[in-house]
Amino acid sequence: MCGISREPLQAGVRRHPCAALALSLFLVALCFTPAPAATPPQFPDSTLIESILFVGNDRTREEILTREMQLREGDPFDPRIAEEDRQRIENLGLFTRVELELLPGAGGVILLYILSERWYLFPYPLLFIHDRDWSKLSYGAALRHDNFRGRAVVVNTNFWFGYNPSASLSYTNPWIHSRHRLAFTAQFVYNRVENLSPNLSDFTEKHLGAAVGLSKRLGSDTRVGAGVGYREIHLPPELGLTRSAGGTDRIGQLSASINYDSRDYSPWPGRGWYVDAGVAHKLVLSGSDYLFAIGDVRRYQPLPGGGTLAGRFRIDWSSGRVPLYNLLYLGYSERVRGHFREVVEGDGRMVAGAELRWPLLKRRFFNLAGADQGDGYANYFRNLPFALHATLFYDAGLIADGGWSRAEQRRLGGFGAGLAVQLPYVELLRFERAWDLAGRGEYIIDMKVWF
Template structure:
């Protein structure tokens, strides 16, 4: 009889486990939500112990990679809070298309946990293409060969190249957890790139002009670089890290001011250190939590002429605002600032607005340059279709693709209200004297399979002349 009681108690809980650890999940109707909330309180007061944890579905991933993400351990007390956090922790490994943790009653005061995962592809050729600043002559193609979950231990190998506009070659390796209790992490990589200069002042133009066109007189920065990152986590959210970088940069056509040295080649080492706090619910498209990161970098040590520093601060906040018991919107904001310190800041280390994804929406195509930058991106994220799983075989087109049709595909749709503001300035200028550029509009964000976010924005420039711009991207703004 006691087993039947526990089974009845866990029925809504098990159903809840099949969707997401989200108290506002729309897949639960009001009556089921009420039952779940009442039983959740009972569950936390029963003093249940976890008798065992069984991992299923992981053909490649080692058990300990999953188990180390869990607060719930064999012999520990079962709580709803830790259960919900464990679900998100495992999903945020970005190794699985779907994660379930199913409680199974084993006795009057004991339960077993079945962690059932659905692994995704780990060796991914990722082609990409784009047109910089809306110019067809700035078209580029790229290919990244990414091996996630290398050795089944959540390590990542990445080799990539880009051709046509701003070509590059890169190779990197990252391991997120070294030492069972120390929880160190490490990344190492190297790259070569030939990038068209973005500095307006280096080619005799004023900040606020149109972005430098392909046919305009310009030069290229040819750069070789290598970097090493070492860090440690203290708990789930807080980490400290250091960075070590070597840079060799030369310009294709030398002119005074394009490099700090007189021969057109700058060689320097960058040493950096910082701290980070990350409590976002879903890394790919957060709707709850906070991400804070700050660091200081020092450039120099090889050539005496290169001698400056840079302080960087980034804060992302995601505040859920409940509308009903099972529906909420998110007020999302990203603040970013970077401040240079030193006598001479080379133009290749300036901050820019207007290039690639670094622009205030509504002002794309206008280039602004300075030593320092301050931006705030804001969105109200309104779920139209809350993220959910659909079996591949139940979807058009996908159902005819081998392998994919057997996966549970995560998808969703958000409508966004947008307001961005930002400016750049030189260190001898006062920020209070600078104009802040702003834009407002609407957007659509599509939560696509395998961690992608497809974004379309329609934003108006707040200033004369008022200009509306439509933008597309394969990633969220933040």
């Protein structure tokens, strides 16, 4: 529900099945034609909203869109809130582009939302890396639907071989009860995980787990949730690393979380806040329990000229004796640029960062050659986003082992610069050069926004 101690089960997996396709599209951008520019909103003298219309949501149900909006028909028109509503619809991840036009009506203003739907159903081969490490390659197949029945329900099943072979099935319904604004998630996972600890010899962990969660939306930006889960972890019994004899630990989990997200555009935020906090109680059936808690705060401050100053602070805290398979790491899903390939472990963790982001090519939209003619599948290759940004960054990380005193800490720091390319269906591809505080440099190629 809130991202507590996911590393052993998911091992920081980053899956990008459309990366090759999207990068190819970018490299042949000369074959694209610019999409028509959005009509600048014209603010009429009318102050009431006469009607709200949607165009382009061929598969997505209208109720999925209106539930993201604060404004309703008959409300006083507020251009700031109308833009926030547009951003929330865009952040659903169902559309490549969301435009808002204001039309004069007989008794007020008409809000017209023009939508370009994404491709939703992805039967695809899997080829991806783990832990931001290109040497940890996995391959397999998956079937994912991001808008099942037009209700923004995500159904995903996959399996893969190679590094950390796995199979999983997940279901996410963001709106199971309209009156109470509830969301439901369920997941089943089986995977084999290579030992993450750099202090032990190589061995394989086997994980079998299931979890369900329920959350409630409060207002437009806040969600609270709770979840239950169960996991079995099998380790070689001769190592003596499990709480129970025989090499198998059985662990239940109770969790609670709260999340606040006011970011304007989640793939590459330019303004807003993101706050995530939660706690998970691990119930070891054959040993002593332990506890995890997290706090993650991110701020995105717009700058004159179109740039953004982004900052982040996160803490992961534990109580009780944490077993090997639930230790926290720097060097896998959480990293410090400048020490990108260095792995340190412990039972407590802090990470912080600051990043200056400046647009070299502001987000614009293109149509694939021929996609501006005809309907059907051609619609999914219209209004494809591209952007190019320059970045300057500083990262810091701390791992504590057995306590938070300075003697029990390992601290890392690094800085650098890079380029971030926004691509359709992938979101972001980053090329960076980073240095540690001793001046040793490294090159980084990675996907997704850093924070």
